[in-house]
Amino acid sequence: MAQALQVGVVSLFPDMFQAITEYGVTRRAVEQQLLQLHTWNPRDFTHDKHRTVDDRPYGGGPGMLMMVEPLRAAIAAAKEGVGDNPRVIYLSPQGKKLDQQGVQYLSQFSSLVLVAGRYEGIDERVIEADIDEEWSIGDFVLSGGELPAMVMIDALARQVPGVLGHQDSAAEDSFVAGLLDCPHYTRPETLDGKKVPSVLLSGNHDKIRQWRLQQALGRTWLRRPELLTDLALTDEQQRLLDEFKANYQL
Numbered sequence: 001m002a003q004a005l006q007v008g009v010v011s012l013f014p015d016m017f018q019a020i021t022e023y024g025v026t027r028r029a030v031e032q033q034l035l036q037l038h039t040w041n042p043r044d045f046t047h048d049k050h051r052t053v054d055d056r057p058y059g060g061g062p063g064m065l066m067m068v069e070p071l072r073a074a075i076a077a078a079k080e081g082v083g084d085n086p087r088v089i090y091l092s093p094q095g096k097k098l099d100q101q102g103v104q105y106l107s108q109f110s111s112l113v114l115v116a117g118r119y120e121g122i123d124e125r126v127i128e129a130d131i132d133e134e135w136s137i138g139d140f141v142l143s144g145g146e147l148p149a150m151v152m153i154d155a156l157a158r159q160v161p162g163v164l165g166h167q168d169s170a171a172e173d174s175f176v177a178g179l180l181d182c183p184h185y186t187r188p189e190t191l192d193g194k195k196v197p198s199v200l201l202s203g204n205h206d207k208i209r210q211w212r213l214q215q216a217l218g219r220t221w222l223r224r225p226e227l228l229t230d231l232a233l234t235d236e237q238q239r240l241l242d243e244f245k246a247n248y249q250l
């Protein structure tokens with residue numbers, strides 16, 4: 001039995017996570033119990049009449065922070081609920097930038113607690129005491145940590161054996177780690193006068209593989225050359241890239 005990914009999420013808006021539990025690959029992962037997702041809402045850990053979950057920042061200034069007590073209670077409950085000594089992650093712009101290498105690294109943890117902040121964030125002492133790692137999905141400011149948490153869960157679920165059917169995993173395999181994807185085409189054969197590249201109609205699977213690899217290498221060189229500096233290309237990949245460069249008309 002493939003090891004399932006256990007995820008506990010701390011969020012004021014747990015219903016948002018239906019966006020991954022109710023659709024597509026991640027829905028199937030939940031149905032197959034390869035992904036188990038449970039939410040803990042700090043509001044359920046309040047004791048005042050108004051169920052207060054925000055609090056004012058010391059030093060004044062705009063905005064609020066997540067109130068400490070209900071947040072810490074929700075984190076503790078999530079850690080207990082997920083069990084197996086989960087890695088606790090806080091999503092924030094101050095975190096390490098998530099990329100596929102980061103996804104591979106995080107795939108080592110079979111149980112996670114993801115803390116989705118709202119307002120201006122959470123008390124620094126909570127980060128120091130309760131959070132193991134801070135991660136960011138990009139250098140921009142969102143309204144909360146729920147979408148970043150869902151991005152991370154989606155990417156991690158795809159790493160769980162059995163989640164991607166053969167068809168998808170084959171597509172993933174054909175994609176060389178660290179390269180941009182090649183162009184894709186489907187019907188009609190001619191669209192607005194533009195024909196599908198003939199190699200894709202040839203039925204010659206190795207020629208098609210080489211064309212797709214060369215396109216991925218060429219695209220990466222043109223659009224994200226910095227990704228190539230960390231890659232050790234095979235002789236075939238280097239030959240294909242050199243050929244792409246030689247043929248490229250600026």
Ligand SMILES: CN1CCN(C(=O)c2nonc2N)CC1
Pocket residue numbers: 091092093116117118119120121122135136137138139140141142143144145148
């Ligand atoms: C308090 N809240 C502020 C907004 N936020 C983000 O912008 C974010 N999270 O992860 N990557 C990001 N970018 C989440 C946390």
